Amino acid sequence: MTDASPSGACGASGQTTNITTSGSYWCSGVSSHDLFGNLINAGRLFISQTQYKYLISAIGQISNWSGHDSNNGNLHNAKNGWIQLNDYGSISGASYNWNLRQVNNNGTIQMCGRGDTGGSTYQIYSDLDLTNNGLISFEQYFSNYGSSFNIRNPTLTTSTGGANCYNNGAVRLINVNYQQVQNVYGSGCWQLGVGSTLYLQDGTGAYQNPTAGPSLPGQSIIFQDSSAVLHMDAKVYSRNSNFGAQVFGFGSGNAIEFYETISKFSYSGSTLTVTMTSGNTCNINLGSGYSAGSFFKARNPSKYTLFGYNAIFYNGAAPSRSAPAQCSLSAPICSNLGSTLPSTTATSSFASSTSSTVLSTSSAGAIVSSITSHATLSSSGTVSSSASQTTSGQALSSASSGTATSSLAVATTQSSSTVTSVCSFTSPYISTNTGTPYYPALATSYTTDPALTATTTSGQACPTTPENGTYCGFINPEDPCAPQPDGYGPVPTPDTASAFLAYPSLHALASAAPTVIASQCNTQYQQVFRDLNGSVSAQSYLGLYDLEVYDATVCAAHCDATNLCTSFNIFAERDPSLNPSNNDSTAPTVWGYYCPNPPSMTTFKCTLWGSSIDSSLATNTGSSREEFQVVITASDGYDRTNVTVPQDPTGSSTTSFSASTTIATSTSGTTASPVSTSSSAAAAASTSSWSTTHPWGNGHNCHGKAINASPYSMGSRFFPGGYNPQVCSDFALAQNAQNAASSASSKCEMFNAVYLHKNGKPWGTYCTLYSTSLDDSYATYSGGKSGSDQYDCKQSWTWSLRS
Known part of the structure; x- marks a missing residue:
């Protein structure tokens, strides 16, 4: 049956709803769809807002289910049972909160939503033991925002006698930042798909683990996409150094993050051993066949923290290794529901087709994963062009994969990336940069580079050992008090934020910029704002260049050469010449740990946008880094959006x-x-x-x-x-x-x-x-x-x- 009524509910308080093998129940109306009583499902239960999803009309779906006695809050999903909460097409995040007495899943449970708007919540609580012998899949379609994704018992304990979670099937994560807060037992698998992070909090090692045994004993973890990440907080391994789960498929692009600072690591036999500066050690069974010399450590960029986490990477494909059968459990990835429910069953593979005229789930997954599998936006849904940071891990990723990525250490007036041009583009400007970044703090002798105090001749070794994927003399800008690159602009006296905002030299540059700039796309850029104290922040961000000179025509040329770009913003930013640190870091460094308010440098920045812009979007006015104040001025905006004819699609x-x-x-x-x-x-x-x-x-x-x-x-x-x-x-x-x-x-x-x-x-x-x-x-x-x-x-x- 189909219930298309608004706020349609499933079940009744104090009663048991039984969906038989041949039965299908579809709540498709708008807004909340709560469940009541007990549920025994051997058929199909779908909950969505499909009936009311017209153009940008449906806000995030809500589905709550609460019950804590024998007549309420007991779920038994049979072997072929399929439960799908699908909010693919709404305009905000879904909220699924199941606070139940007991959960027993032998079939498939899917919770699905957008992922690019923030606020998503997928939670399954079980007062008594929670048992998963089937597949539980947490999925988001467009990106991986939100962090309230978990399966757990409501009462966390360090003693015996509490309820536990048993995973003998599979938990699949797609574009979610899943938070594990307690230990899990059984022989199941954790499938880490595109855009996913399995974040093991301290509680994984501390709660529901009274004997201080390994975290996730008997479990398996498989990396199913190069963007997947495994994260471990300290107590995951500090109480027992042997990580209990076997890890499969760890290869290029994947990261195993640690909250603590990594001191050293080694690989022998089938075990990766990572030692922290605290003295804690974590032993991870990766399997045999890896090259010990291809592991390296770096910070993994993360949108949830400013600088990311310490992580271990591997430069190469994962060795072939058979994973347990649970790691192959699958179901069609959630997609936009049409006028009928999917005809495929939940036990089919991702590649299975459907006779429905609605796009198959495999194709739907391909569309979004191909477009947004690496896309990351700010938690507010916008991107601001604030002071940039990069890591040696980013540099290595670029070097090893052959795919250029623009990082602060190399992004000057010439892009290191290949762009798809929509115009006949010839660069009007040739950079004088030779490839080695310009560091104002070194140029002014405010600080010196210990790696350059020793001299070498041809054939001699580098005086210091470079990080993997870098070069002799490489400076990691994330190191405490490390010099920062690309500050080519003038600095006012006194060197204060207020003096920077009032600096006549910068305002003169902005005021002298042309009001119209010819585009090599047979149009013109019109100046839409001038000399503001803020840069553009919006969701249509396409890229950033650090310039050697304040020249709007150079920025226009970059926009012309970049696919989808129709507007740009050029501005001056007051940045620290050293990475500010206030004795609050334990990261290894040769630069010291105390530089909370270093001398400033002026960076000329050019940001590119795939939409119209105006002064109302110039909302990024800077930020504080320790005691240093980042501010922005001389901000000019240019736009040709409304006179641009889009390129015909191919x-x-x-x-x-x-x-x-x-x-x-x-x-x-x-x-x-x-x-x-x-x-x-x-x-x-x-x-x-x-x-x-x-x-x-x-x-x-x-x-x-x-x-x-x-x-x-x-x-x-x-x-x-x-x-x-x-x-x-x-x-x-x-x-x-x-x-x-x-x-x-x-x-x-x-x-x-x-x-x-x-x-x-x-x-x-x-x-x-x-x-x-x-x-x-x-x-x-x-x-x-x-x-x-x-x-x-x-x-x-x-x-x-x-x-």
Whole structure:
């Protein structure tokens, strides 16, 4: 049965709801869908807001279930039972809170949501023993925001007699930062998918572990994607140095993080041994076949902390090793529900197809993982161009993979990354930088480099041992009190934040900048604001360059050469010449530990944006780092968004899907560069061999109004970031390929790519597919309110299939 009523509930207090093998129950109405009483499920229970999901209308779904006696709060999900809480298409985070008496899962439980808006909560509590013999999957579709993801007992104890969690099946994590707060027993597997972090808090080793045994004894952990991370707080290994779970698939891109500072590490036989500066040791069974010399330590960048965590990486593919069968348990990844429930069963593999005209779950997963598997935004949904940091781990990643990433240590006026040009671009400026960063603190002799005090001649060893993946004389800017690069601008006297904000030399640069700059894309950049004390902060961020001179034409050239870029912001930033430290770090350093307010340097910065910008977005006014104050001035903004004709989207000669565009990713305070949207190296390799096709005619400008024609709609998707019609094309072509493979007659003949602003700020591209070509008479939606939020269409273009 289907219950499409608002706030439709499942079950009744004090009663048991029994869904048989052939039964399906679908709550598809808007808003909250709470559960009551007990549930025995051998069929299918789906909870969503599908019936009410029109354009940007549904806020985050809520599903609560609470019960603590024999008649309430007892879940038994049978072997073939499938429970899915699906909030894929709403405009904010989902909240699933199950506080139950007892949980017994032998089938599949999926909790799904957006992941790019923050606030998501997936929690399963069990008063009595919780037993998972099937698959529990926590999934987010667009990114991995939120940290309230856990399976646990409500009472945590260090003594005997308490309830426990037993995992004999699998727990799958996709784009979630999962927090484990107690020990878990059994023979199950933890599957770490794209964008996932298994964060083992101190409680993993302390709670429900009265004998101080290993953490996660008998469990397995498998890395299923190169972006997956395993994190351990100190008590995970301090009470017992032997980590209880076997680890499979640890290879390039993966990180094993530690809250403590790593002193040394070694690999022998099948065991990785990591020793901390505290003296604690952690022994991890990775299996045999690794090269001991290919392990290295670095900080792993994290959007949840400013500088990330100490971590162990491996430069190479994981050796082949058979994992337990539980590590292969799977179910279709959650996707947008159509007019019917998925026809596949929860026990099928990811690659299984469906006869539904709705895009199969495998293709849906490919779309989003290829576009957003590496995307990271700030917790507020915006990215600000504050003072940048980088790590030697980032530098190594760039060197070892062959994929250039822009880091502060190397990002000057010439980009180290390859960009997809949308114009005929010839650089008007040649950098004089030779590849070695410029360090103001060294140039002024405020500090000296111990690595350079010794001299070497050809053939001699470096006076200090470089970190893996770096070079002799490399300076890690994250080391306490380490010199910071690229401060080419003048510094006022006195060297204070207030003097910087009032500095006439900087204001003269901003005031002298041209009001119109010719673009090599047959348009012009118009100056939209001048000489502000703040830089742009928005969700359409594409990248950042440190410049040797304040020159808006150089910044314009970078925008011209970067796919999706239609606006830019150039400004001067007061940055510390040393990495501020106040005797509050234990990281190894040759620079000392006390420099809370070092002399400043002036950095000229150029940030690129995939949307229109204006003065209302110049909200990033700086920050404090220890006692040092970062501030911004001379901020000029330029825009050509409204006079830019988007590049016509392309296709490929294959029906397989992988987005062919490039996007840039960034965390607040981290320099970013365009990266391939392919979800894996293999996918990227296969993409390069495709022949490009041009299935669409020329784009048609709907002048900021979205097509509103629900009878012809075949579905829609939202992609955060800059305006990007290519992702809509990829979505449409993948849908058509899937429909053709399943003999479905429907075909997308036209798509509408709309760029939305949320509450006056750039938000992302909304794609809608239509079964026929429609004219301007259907372009009637310019925006509206949803709850307290205002949504406005800023760009709207349609493309129709060539006849």
